[in-house]
Amino acid sequence: MDEPWKYQIRIDLDDAAAEAARGEGDHASIKPLEDTLARHHAVLKCQFHAFADYVAEAEAQGVANYPLYAWTKATIENPDKRAKYLKSFTLYVEGEEVYARHLADALEADLQPLVERGLIKRLAKYDSNPANNPQPPAQYRG
Template identity: 50%
Template sequence: MENAWQFQLRITVSEELATSLRGDPSSRVYAPLGEVLRKHHASLKCQFDAFADYVNEAERLGPEHYPLYHWTKETIEKPEKKARYLRSFTLYVDGAEVYDKVIADPLQAELTALVGVGVGGVENVVKFDTDPANSPQPPAR
């Protein structure tokens, strides 16, 4: 039986490209990436922006309802972590944050082919799965 785990892809890009992608997540500024995104009905979300959105929502609705609030807030306030997460982007496919292997694998292959192509582009591609055994656990408080 095939496992039921789903997957998520994240890319790390150069600082220059990250700045552009945050303003243009469709990636018109970097055509090779834009072509891959369009082909796979994918879009990007900057990890820093996702974390900041989580913190803002928690502060608006009550941090007691958001178990990762303190960890996330501390993370985005640390300059070295902020710099790291500003360059990291999650790929959504048809609006979904996680997707089946048959979607993730070809997308990963095409993104990986962009690593190191040209100056200031995609630097790394990572695939995560939804298996809880492979997921980092929230820090104890």
């Protein structure tokens, strides 16, 4: 039987590695990460850029249909949060933002040595269970 939840891996990198991962720096420094991702058919998406894309789409389509718009917009406009999320990346596997547990577990296991070597500063696995995910602060709830 399939699990009801999907999973997602997120990582944080230091400034230089994050710059390279965003395509702005020397890719040689993150080659071990790129090689691991390639084996899993995975790619990085910068969290800040994902948030900015969400805000831009909401503004183009009408914010009424985007319940996280105000919270997300406030996040990307906050300089401290901008700095944080420019170093945080979601890993998409086979083009999907969330994926089966066995895919997340295998990717997590293969990334662990990069944590131990210091290339990845933080590695986290999340599930899609709403009870385990942050909710907007009160001022951003409908």
